[in-house]
Amino acid sequence: MARSNLPSLLLLPSPPEPANQATLGAAYRPSLEMALENIKDDSRSSTLIVAVAVPFLSGPSQESKRFAWPDAQSLLAGLYTIVAVLCEKLHIGTDVDGGPGTVDTRIVLLDHDRNRWFPDFLPIIEPNNTVLVDLPSFAAAYHPWNCVFHVQSEAGTHLKNIYLKFAQTVQKIADEQLVAVDGGPIVHLGSASGTVTPSHIIHIPTTLHKTVCLGGTFDYLHPGHKLLLTAGALLLDVPTPLSGPPCEYIIGITGDELLRNKKYAEYVQPWDERARSVINFLASILDLSRDGWEEKMGPEIQEKDGDFQATFRNDSIVVQCVRIHDAFGPTVERQDIECLVVSGETRSGGKAVNDKRTAQGWLPLETFEVDVLSADEAVAEMAAAQVGSAAAAPTENFDAKISSTEIRRQRAEAAASKAAPTAATISS
Template sequence: MPRDELPSLLLLPFPPDPLSRSLLNTAYRPSITAALSRLKRPNGASKLTVAVECPILHGQFLRSKTLSWTEAQALVAGIYTIISVVSAQLGIGTEIDGGPNSVDATVVLIDHNRNKRFTEDFRPAIETNNTTVIDLATFASAYHPWNYIFHVRSEVGLQFYQTYLKLAEGRQTLLQEQLIPVEGGITMNVVPQGNIPRPTPARTPGVPVVCLGGTFDYLHPGHKLLLTAAALLLKVPRKDDANMQPCTYIIGITGDELLKNKKYAEFVQSWETRARNVILFLSRILELSERGWKDTQQPQRVEERDGDVKAWFRDGTILVHCVRIQDPFGPTITVENVDALVVSGETRSGGKAVNDKRAEQGWKTLEVFEVDVLDAEDVLEEKESTKTEDNFSAKISSSAIRQQRALARPGTKI
């Protein structure tokens, strides 16, 4: 694979504490801006993996890890918001396969404590836990090779970068031009009054079966947030368990017939393309292999039928099942064995409707998890607001992306 077709990596050090969109913006926006500016190419698309250092998992043993879902998805949402705002300002497309001047960014949370030390004889290896969040050594083992590696020019940024390079040693021969320092923002860690520690956020037990639905047309940061947030709820089983059943991630994708009345419907991607892009994106955060991108561009096993795609990841411990839906409920009222439903702010009412239907059928109701929205107002200063907010909406709206496609076709009337 040519080097400019490889993804690039941006290493972001520990986030601010307490976590807020404005503090995230102050800490990370300069670094994200520098990376996106460098990767914008008029003759092609680029990919970027944004890896965020944070000791996010809790639990003494590898196979009993938990995390605060609310805290984790808020961090992912905040970073995708900054990516979308910066992309709007720089005229960068954000969707998968966006073409020239686009950057397809993926946010990955890395469970790493900056105080952890690795001995000289340490060798990184893939060592998964029962969540979809991985440690730094596993990330270094599975995510490679890179086009560029961007690292933050600060004490904590340099420490994270040097630890990563030590763990990734031998995975790729890097030229000096591929290692790019970027400016970091100000990261604030506010000590509570009286030095009383903040309460630990409530931990969220993983579940075997998670479900969500959407159109996933021109898969963009809003979709990526939703898909990532739901994946964070999965309880991944041990592959060496004799009675192992994979955790299941059911994704209802709206059928083509239901989208005929959408604005610029002729530019809606086919169901098969939308399902393929969902699987492609999830492969970046679910699949792990010491061979890097050679093995992780596609899942290890795929079964496809009309309106139904199954893909297995991590040695068969994770099953992603994309199904065509023709109504607002989809598999939530046809598959009884579902534990959790993930919704966005726009589909909040759908969660109640699903549980009402399930109750009518005598089934258990689902625990509903609502993902934060991407909102430019949270990170914009007053002088930036109007134009950037309009562009921001265009970058994260499927209908606006379809409109851009329509405008690009000669002779199209809008």
């Protein structure tokens, strides 16, 4: 396998405290920008896995780990906002399999406390009851890489060094693959003693669920989709191997017939293609195999008409993509579904689902709301990233650019520009 076709890795140390859009941008924008510029290739699409090391999990054993979901999804939203802003600034497409010049950026949260003592440096895949994994498990399962980017800072160097001690036992990483990138200030505002209480400890740990459901069109998978899918997966209560039935992640994907009136409808991806993209993306955060992706780029998918399934982590997680023909899908067909994931844009749909379930005599679903990639915050980030240059685009313009409609428009214009010379030749 040619190394240039492999994903690249960007290792990011723990975020600042408090972690808001301004502090995240200051800390991570320089690193992300250098990595994106480095791997962009006008001859092909590229993939960048961004691994952020955060001491998220707490609990006495691997079977009872807990964390605060609001903090995790907020961090994901902040990072994906920065990615969207930078890709707009650098003229980089963000969708999965977007073609030459695009960078498919995927964010993975690692549970890692730099003060934890490891008895040895053998990378062992040690899954727990969440989809979050520790640094040794990540090093053992995620490989090989094209480039490994690391931040030039004390925390960044520490993270790189401990990662390499784990990774070098399962993969060979040459010196030329290691690329240092700039890092911004990571400030921790703690007590007078200097002790910092991470925000995930302040919040109450979240109850995880055996069955999680969400829905969408997922046309040309972009940062907003990636945020929603990752945040939903974090709510899964994953059984340890052989300890019980698998947890289920059910994703309703709108059928083709409901999308015929979309703008640039002729460029909407077929349902099968959208379902495969969702499952292949989720493999980035769910798959744990010591073989990495050297021999297999992507999960095995059982494909039936309107029903695609894949399993991960020794069959402890089932991902099911189902074709939906209305606003409800499986949420009013399966009483055992426990929770629903929505965005601010689809909040009303979540209420409609629970109203219908209640009318059927079923319990309502616990609803979790994922942050929308904020246009206002994105424009602020753009302005900060373009000091001394032209002013950032108006909010409404940038908001439209983080959408499947914009991606379809770009494809329609590209197709029209290719067809124009042919038409001119025929007329002459």
